[in-house]
Amino acid sequence: MPSDPAPPHPRPSRTANAKGQAFKQERALRTRRLLLDAAAQAFADKGFPGVTILDIAELADMTKGAVYFHFANKEALALALADEFYERLDDLIDTARRTTNTPLDTVRTILTRTATAFRDDTTIQAGARLQVERTYINAALPTPYTAFTTTLTDLLTQAHTTGQLRPDCNPQALAHTLTSAFFGAQHISWILHNRTDLPQRTHDILNTTLNPNQP
Structure with a gap:
C-alpha cells in the first residue's frame, strides 16, 4: 500500500519575507554608515591621496570586499x-x-554653529579636506563656497532692508568677505591648532564685521 505523500513545505508568509528584507536593509545601512564614518576619519586625518581602501576597511573592522560591496x-x-x-x-x-x-x-548663528561643527564633526572635517584636495579626486565634487555665500547674501540683504546694517553697506560684498574670512580662518585654525580655536576666531570675525556701532 503506498505511503501517504509528504505534506508540502509551508510557504514563508509575506510578513516573514518583509521582516527578513527589512532586517537586511537595516544591516546594510548600518554597514554603510560604519564605512562612511571610517572613511571620514581616514580622509580627515590623512587626506584623499594618502588613504587606501584597506585603510578604510581596517578602521571599520571589515574586509576590503565589504567596502567594495557598498x-x-x-x-x-x-x-x-x-x-x-x-x-x-x-x-x-x-x-x-x-x-x-x-x-x-x-548669520551669526550660522557661522558660530558651523565653526563648532568644523571643530567637532569628523564628517565636516573630512568634507572640508576633500574640497581642498578636489584636484586629486577623479570625480565631480560639488562646487564649494557658492551656496554658503548665496545664503549669507540673502540674509544680509534682508538685514540691510530692515535697517540692521549701515545704509552704505553692500550686502553682497559683506557676504563675500564673511565667507572668505570664515573659511580662511578655519584653514588657518586647522593648520595651527587643529581647529580648537575656530569658535573664538569666528567670534572675532563677527564682532569686527557685524558690529553695528562701527561708523
Missing part, C-alpha cells in the same frame, strides 16, 4: 562624504533660520 572605489566614498558634508551644512543653516529672530542673528 562603494565601487575610493572616489565613490569621497562623493558620498562630500554630499553629506553639504547636507550637514544645510541642516545647520535651516536650524539657524528656524531658531533666530532676525536675519543678522541668523
Whole structure:
C-alpha cells in the first residue's frame, strides 16, 4: 500500500519575507554608515591621496570586499562624504533660520554653529579636506563656497532692508568677505591648532564685521 505523500513545505508568509528584507536593509545601512564614518576619519586625518581602501576597511573592522560591496572605489566614498558634508551644512543653516529672530542673528548663528561643527564633526572635517584636495579626486565634487555665500547674501540683504546694517553697506560684498574670512580662518585654525580655536576666531570675525556701532 503506498505511503501517504509528504505534506508540502509551508510557504514563508509575506510578513516573514518583509521582516527578513527589512532586517537586511537595516544591516546594510548600518554597514554603510560604519564605512562612511571610517572613511571620514581616514580622509580627515590623512587626506584623499594618502588613504587606501584597506585603510578604510581596517578602521571599520571589515574586509576590503565589504567596502567594495557598498562603494565601487575610493572616489565613490569621497562623493558620498562630500554630499553629506553639504547636507550637514544645510541642516545647520535651516536650524539657524528656524531658531533666530532676525536675519543678522541668523548669520551669526550660522557661522558660530558651523565653526563648532568644523571643530567637532569628523564628517565636516573630512568634507572640508576633500574640497581642498578636489584636484586629486577623479570625480565631480560639488562646487564649494557658492551656496554658503548665496545664503549669507540673502540674509544680509534682508538685514540691510530692515535697517540692521549701515545704509552704505553692500550686502553682497559683506557676504563675500564673511565667507572668505570664515573659511580662511578655519584653514588657518586647522593648520595651527587643529581647529580648537575656530569658535573664538569666528567670534572675532563677527564682532569686527557685524558690529553695528562701527561708523
